[in-house]
Amino acid sequence: MRIGLAGVGRIGAFHTETLKALDDVDELVVTDADVAVGRGVAERLGVGWADTPQELLGLGLDGFVVAAATNxxxxxxxxxxxxGVPTFCEKPVAGTLAESIELAKLAASVDVPVHVGFQRRFDAGYQRAAEVVRTGALGFLHTLRAVTGDEAPPHAAYIPTSGGIFRDCNVHDFDIIRFVTGHEVVSVFATGSNRGEAFFGQAGDVDTAAAVLTLDDGTLAQVSSTRYNGAGHDVRLEVVGSAGSVAVGLDDSLALTSAEPGVTFPPGPVHHSFMDRFLPAYRAELTAFADVARGLRPSPCTVADALEAFRVAEACDVSRREGRVVRLDEVESL
Ligand SMILES: NC(=O)c1ccc[n+]([C@@H]2O[C@H](COP(=O)([O-])OP(=O)(O)OC[C@H]3O[C@@H](n4cnc5c(N)ncnc54)[C@H](O)[C@@H]3O)[C@@H](O)[C@H]2O)c1
Incomplete structure (x- = not known):
């Protein structure tokens, strides 16, 4: 297959390496708005270069990967x-709600598959949690606790185009809560704070956030995120029911130590970034995309799915700014 990729920053360069290692991919060509940096990455990774996305799409691609900045x-x-090229698009599917809705309508109107990059759907722990919930072994669910902590913030220029912490970071939690429970969010209350670098506040964003979501079956989800989790990259989900509970991310590389005397778990080494925490999941999602592009399976995460996670992020952003509970039916939908 000939695959084209746009945007070879942090995740784009990483995806390029992953794609290079796939048996199905014979040729890889990349582009980036920053030609000097992009060309350098293409040379370093030994892949082709196109000056613009138009030139790239003109090559006759079997699949197109969008890994550029969110905006x-x-x-x-x-x-x-x-x-008409099957497209993989990194999350979130767009920078704004209006664009996300427009893209969901467009994607539904054409016969071209789109796979949105919520890699947690391909993580073994989250998949197992979803399976356990489906068996009913946990009884009725009442509480979820989702954590996303980056060890260190992204570069300062990333923040103004990121959409803010709920659309950029917690959108992963919102998507996976839908995936694991099979339920929709009906209302949110969210807040945030800035105790780190000034560039978060200057972009109207926060570096640490918390939200309480109520799902349509009454389950409560507490969602927590920070750009300053000094202990390492910490991504977890606890799913608690009347008959049992499971935890995702409670592994040997957990970036959290116990204050209890004599407890030495976890043995480490800790995860430092999303790249090492989710390496197998990124491989699995791009392998799946190759199958989607060849028409062997439907998209495992559509633009309509991505829109639902984005609407929860939108509601959280409004809630944080206005200091009130926001119902999802206040947020525009398809
Ligand atoms: N799924 C995940 O776990 C995950 C992790 C990190 C980032 N992301 C997403 O991936 C995207 C990129 O994030 P990043 O951390 O790599 O950012 P980054 O700032 O490191 O890189 C972005 C790249 O996009 C390029 N770019 C900007 N506009 C472009 C355009 N119109 N055409 C081509 N290239 C363009 C920039 O020059 C830059 O090289 C974001 O949308 C982010 O939300 C997803």
Missing amino acids: AHASLLRAGLEA
């Missing part, structure tokens, strides 16, 4: 769909 997703995804 470039909408135009790149639209270009992929208009060229």
Whole structure:
């Protein structure tokens, strides 16, 4: 297969290496708005280079991967769909709710598959949690606790185009809560704070956030995130029911130590970034995308799915800014 990729920053360069290692991928060509940096990455990784996304799509691709900055997703995804090329798009699917809705409508109107990059859906722990919930072994669910902690913030220029912590970071939690429980969020209350670098506040964002979500079956989900989890990259989910509970991410590399005397778990080494925490999941999702692009399976995460997670993020952002509970039916939908 000939795959094209737009945006070779942190995740784009990482995805390029993952794609290179896939048996199905014969040729890989990349582009980036920053030509000097992009060309350098292409040379370092030994892949082809195109000066623009238009030139890239003109090569006759079997699949297109959008890994550029969030505010470039909408135009790149639209270009992929208009060229009729199966497209993988990093989360979130767009920078704004209006664009996300527009893209969901466009994706539904064309016969070109889109796979949105929520890699937790391919993580063994989250998959196992979803299976256990489906068996009913946990009884009735009443509480979820989701944690996403980055060890250190991204570069300062990332924040103004990221959409803010709920759309950029917790959107993963919102998607996986839907995936694990099979239920929708009906209301949120969210808050946030800034105790780190000034660039978060200057972009209207927060570096640490918390939200309480109520699901349509009454389950409560507490969601917590920070850009300053000094102990390492910490991503977890606890699912608690009347008959039992399971935890995702409670593994040997957990970035948390016990204050209890004599407890030495976890043995480490801790995860330091999303790349080492989710390496097998990223491989699995891009392998799945190759199958999606060849028409062997439907998209495992559609633009409509991504829109639902985005709507929860939107509600949290409004809630944080206005200091009130926001119902999801206040947020525009398809
Ligand atoms: N799934 C995940 O776990 C995960 C992790 C990190 C980032 N992401 C997502 O991936 C995207 C990129 O994040 P990042 O951390 O790599 O950011 P980054 O800032 O490191 O890289 C972004 C790259 O996109 C390029 N770019 C910007 N506009 C472009 C355009 N119109 N065409 C081509 N290239 C363009 C920039 O020059 C830069 O090289 C974001 O949307 C982010 O939300 C997802």
